[in-house]
Amino acid sequence: MASRQPLNPDEIALILEQDEDYSPQDTDSEEEDCVSEDDVRSDFEDDVVDVIENTTPEDRLEEPEQTDPSSESHQLEVTPSSSRRIITLSQRSIRGKNNNIWATVKGRSTGRTSAINIVRINRGPARMCRNIVDPLLCFQLFIKDEIVEEIVKWTNVEMVRKRENLKEISASYRDTTETEIWALIGILTLTAVMKDNHLSAGELFNASFSGSRYVSVMSRERFEFLLRSLRMDDKSLRATHRQEDAFIPIRKIWEIFINQCRLNYIPGTHLTVDEQLLGFRGRCPFRMYIPNKPDKYGIKFPMICDASTKYMIDAIPYLGKSTKTNGLPLGEFYVKELTKTVHGSNRNITCDNWFTSVPLAKSLLKAPYNLTLVGTIRSNKREIPEEIKNSRSRPVGSSMFCFDGPLTLVSYKPKPSKMVYCLSSCDEDAVINQNNGKPDMILFYNQTKGGVDSFDQMCSSMSSKRKTNRWPMAVFYGMLNMAFVNSYVIYCHNKLAKKEKPLNRKDFMKKLSTELTTPWMQKRLEAPTLKRTLRESIASILNTEAQPITQSSSGEPEPKKRRYCGFCYYKKKRMTKTQCSKCKKPICGEHNIDICRDCV
Numbered sequence: 001m002a003s004r005q006p007l008n009p010d011e012i013a014l015i016l017e018q019d020e021d022y023s024p025q026d027t028d029s030e031e032e033d034c035v036s037e038d039d040v041r042s043d044f045e046d047d048v049v050d051v052i053e054n055t056t057p058e059d060r061l062e063e064p065e066q067t068d069p070s071s072e073s074h075q076l077e078v079t080p081s082s083s084r085r086i087i088t089l090s091q092r093s094i095r096g097k098n099n100n101i102w103a104t105v106k107g108r109s110t111g112r113t114s115a116i117n118i119v120r121i122n123r124g125p126a127r128m129c130r131n132i133v134d135p136l137l138c139f140q141l142f143i144k145d146e147i148v149e150e151i152v153k154w155t156n157v158e159m160v161r162k163r164e165n166l167k168e169i170s171a172s173y174r175d176t177t178e179t180e181i182w183a184l185i186g187i188l189t190l191t192a193v194m195k196d197n198h199l200s201a202g203e204l205f206n207a208s209f210s211g212s213r214y215v216s217v218m219s220r221e222r223f224e225f226l227l228r229s230l231r232m233d234d235k236s237l238r239a240t241h242r243q244e245d246a247f248i249p250i251r252k253i254w255e256i257f258i259n260q261c262r263l264n265y266i267p268g269t270h271l272t273v274d275e276q277l278l279g280f281r282g283r284c285p286f287r288m289y290i291p292n293k294p295d296k297y298g299i300k301f302p303m304i305c306d307a308s309t310k311y312m313i314d315a316i317p318y319l320g321k322s323t324k325t326n327g328l329p330l331g332e333f334y335v336k337e338l339t340k341t342v343h344g345s346n347r348n349i350t351c352d353n354w355f356t357s358v359p360l361a362k363s364l365l366k367a368p369y370n371l372t373l374v375g376t377i378r379s380n381k382r383e384i385p386e387e388i389k390n391s392r393s394r395p396v397g398s399s400m401f402c403f404d405g406p407l408t409l410v411s412y413k414p415k416p417s418k419m420v421y422c423l424s425s426c427d428e429d430a431v432i433n434q435n436n437g438k439p440d441m442i443l444f445y446n447q448t449k450g451g452v453d454s455f456d457q458m459c460s461s462m463s464s465k466r467k468t469n470r471w472p473m474a475v476f477y478g479m480l481n482m483a484f485v486n487s488y489v490i491y492c493h494n495k496l497a498k499k500e501k502p503l504n505r506k507d508f509m510k511k512l513s514t515e516l517t518t519p520w521m522q523k524r525l526e527a528p529t530l531k532r533t534l535r536e537s538i539a540s541i542l543n544t545e546a547q548p549i550t551q552s553s554s555g556e557p558e559p560k561k562r563r564y565c566g567f568c569y570y571k572k573k574r575m576t577k578t579q580c581s582k583c584k585k586p587i588c589g590e591h592n593i594d595i596c597r598d599c600v
Contacts, residue, residue, distance in 0.1 A: 015492045015502050085398040085437075086430055089387055094402060098382040100358065102402035102409065106429050114427045116365065116372055116406070119346050123268035123306065124497075125490050133494050135508050136515040138487040142260045143480070147253045148181050154231040155181075162229055172221040176229075179520050183217050184226055186516030188464040188480060190214070193509035197466055212537040216524075217517045232472060246285050246319050249472040254317075257479050261486060262314055262341050270307040271342065272451030273335055273351040275300050276315070276459075278478040284471040286320040294460070299471060301478075304338040305451035307350065311489045312455055312482055314338045317475075331355035336369070344370045348426065350448040351375040358383040361407055361425040374445050377409075377423045384409070390419040399439050401430035410439045458485050462509060484509065518542065567591040 089104045096102070124130075132138055156175045163173055190213065191197040196204060203209050205220035218226075232250045241248045279295030280287060288300045303315035316337055325333040335355050339347075349364070349371055356375030364371040379389065388400040388411040399412045406427040412420045422441045431440045459481035468474055488505055495502035503511065521538050524530060530538075560577045565588035568574045576588045 015496070015504075085395060086432060087394065087398050087400045089400075094385040094387045096381075096383040096385050100383040100404065102385055102404050104402055106401075106403050106408075114406070116346055116370065117348075117426055119269045121266060121345065123309070124266055125493050126264050126266060129264045129490055129494075130497070131494055133491060133498070133500075134515075135487070135491060135503075135512040138491045138494075139483060139512055139516075141264050141490060142257060142483040142486055143185070144256055144260060145178070147256050148178050150253055150256075151181055151230065151232055152176055152178050154233060154235070155226070155229050158229045158231045158235065159225075162225075170221075172219060172225055176226060179523060180218070180226075183517045183520035184223070185480065186513045186520075187214060187217055187223065188466075188477070189484070189509055189516060190513040191466075192462045192464040192481070192484065193506055193513065195462075197463055207537075213541065216521060216534065216538045216541055218520070218524075227466070227468075227473070230473065230476070232476070246322050247317050250475050254475070254479065257483070258315060261312055261482075264490065265306075265311050265313065265486070267306040267311065267313050267342065267347070268308050270348050270350065270448045270451075271304055271313070271339070272307045272448060273302065273304045273338055273349055273355055274449075274452035275302045275318070275354075276452060276456045277301075278474055279465070280468075280471050280474040282469045282471060282474075286318060286322070287471070288318065288320075299475060299478075302334040302338060303452055303455075304349075305455045307448040307451040309489050309493075310451055310455045310458065310485065312486055314341060315482075329357065329360075332357060332360045332363070335360060335364075335373075339364075339369070339371060342371070343368050346370055346372070348372045348374060348448070350445060350451075352449065353378045353421075356423055357381065358404075358407065358423065361423055365406060365425055372424070372426045374424045374426065374441065374448070375422070376445065377421045379419065379421055384411075384421060390417075397437050399430075399432060401439075408441065410441050412439055412442055414438075455485060458505075462505070484512075487512075565591065 092104060094102050094104060125132075129141055132141070159173065159175055163169055166173060188197075191199075191204070196210060199210065201220050201224050205215045205223065207215050214223075232253050233248060238248060245251060247254070277288065277290055277293045277295055277298040277300055279298040281297045284299060286299065287297060289297055290300070300318040301315045302318060304313045305311060306313065316334060323330070323333075328336070331351075331354055335349065335351060339349060344367070351373070353376040356373065356377045358377075358381065361373040363369065364373050377384070385402065388402060388409070390411075390413065394413055396413055396416055399410055402409050406425050408424045408426070408428045408430075410422050410424075410430075412422070414420060420442060422439065422445055424441050424444075428441060432438070433440055433443055459478070462481070462484060463477070464480045464484075465474065465477040468477075488508055491508060492502045502508075521542060525535060525538055525542075560579075562575045562577055563579075563586040564570075565572075565574045565576050566585035568588055568591070574588045574590075576586050578588070578592060579586050
């Protein structure tokens with residue numbers, strides 16, 4: 001068997017970026033963390049991101065570090081390097097407030113690449129996901145049949161409860177099926193790709209306003225009733241379980257979905273840890289307020305993504321004070337939990353200063369983690385020495401390095417009132433880029449920090465989210481958006497492996513919506529009472545001709561309708577149920593001709 005050739009991540013990123021409606025918008029996670037930085041992307045990252053987005057995300061600016069006049073550095077030596085400056089201290093070691101010792105000069109290096117920086121694995125879909133190029137099958141790798149079965153089970157229970165309060169029960173209030181739930185997801189998929197998710201149900205199912213696609217799948221009344229009744233758990237058991245787990249209303253299907261995200265893809269060398277905020281303004285015990293996010297209010301999900309292809313590997317809902325961290329700081333807890341699937345693989349984790357700390361970087365280097373860390377770090381960390389902090393005498397564009405074994409800490413001054421602190425556990429030297437004077441550590445951070453932000457932007461650019469007062473529904477819409485992006489990444493990998501050109505994301509989503517809704521529309525055609533105009537609309541969408549149905553699904557003959565006689569004078573308005581056996585014209589008793597069997 002021929003060995004499988006590793007795919008170029010540049011090709012994957014180039015295809016994923018061809019989203020015409022993608023609008024580069026950053027989630028400003030760095031602004032929330034109160035650090036300042038100028039963002040510079042390398043040519044390599046521009047090539048990698050070309051598949052996922054049609055433009056690179058805007059630079060994330062970190063808030064300025066206030067100048068501290070009292071912290072004047074002394075005994076500084078400036079080393080010019082092509083008009084760029086590295087400042088070194090005369091003393092051999094310096095200390096942080098917690099007595100953490102840093103060396104001002106890097107120790108001797110063997111000249112060989114450190115073993116912690118070597119990754120022996122190729123990025124791509126897992127073995128059971130290879131060669132799948134059908135959009136529906138790619139999507140069902142994440143939204144499994146088990147998820148739909150769970151939704152059907154508890155939705156029908158809720159429908160029974162709601163029907164008790166109804167005086168008249170029509171067909172729109174019957175129990176649902178798996179095929180219908182897939183069709184509902186297909187409608188939500190189409191609203192995402194057509195940007196119709198903000199429309200009300202009345203506008204969505206108005207054929208003169210939104211076309212016949214939505215109304216051909218189901219009626220407005222049925223659509224609204226399904227969304228109102230949609231449940232993912234046993235409602236009667238919530239009160240007993242909610243004290244232990246506030247996420248219980250959607251926990252089961254969330255775990256199924258996240259487990260599939262972990263299993264279906266082998267991530268690359270560089271991963272990004274950051275948070276996503278699912279917008280929601282209703283009642284929720286763990287709703288967050290983050291003013292610098294586009295939605296401001298919502299449910300926070302720390303997550304880890306592949307820095308190149310933006311595939312979401314894992315995510316954990318932030319449950320506020322009820323989060324059990326086993327005594328660890330929140331940032332350290334989430335990084336260790338999110339990286340469980342890549343422990344011992346020597347991969348690098350890039351994260352912002354909400355997660356980064358010196359104890360975390362040291363801990364990740366040890367077994368069983370064996371991971372490196374690169375990230376900005378807050379200036380109030382007690383491990384940072386006062387000598388490398390901002391001072392009036394320090395020139396703009398200068399950098400100061402200090403070392404603690406494999407850890408490297410750099411402070412870079414881009415502007416008079418700004419200071420950037422970056423920590424790396426990759427056993428790096430004090431290296432400055434000759435083109436722009438920035439430390440290579442900061443350039444690498446800028447190249448790999450946008451994985452989660454780009455993933456969040458892709459979810460927002462084609463979102464199925466609808467207005468709702470129930471936070472489990474907001475999470476369900478978020479799950480669908482995550483599945484859209486992840487399934488498209490799998491699709492692009494497999495198409496490129498076959499040396500075929502993938503569809504762009506818009507066409508991929510349209511095809512997915514069609515495949516999800518087609519079985520239900522075919523079933524609707526079997527209904528004998530379906531309106532003729534609706535039957536023709538469905539038939540035109542399915543590219544088939546509407547066939548006359550003479551019998552109902554139960555096998556009983558269709559009841560005859562009263563029509564005007566085709567031979568009487570029109571003013572008589574004579575009605576009849578009899579029709580000619582050949583031309584099917586309605587015939588009244590006056591014009592009906594009796595004939596024996598021998599004369600036929």
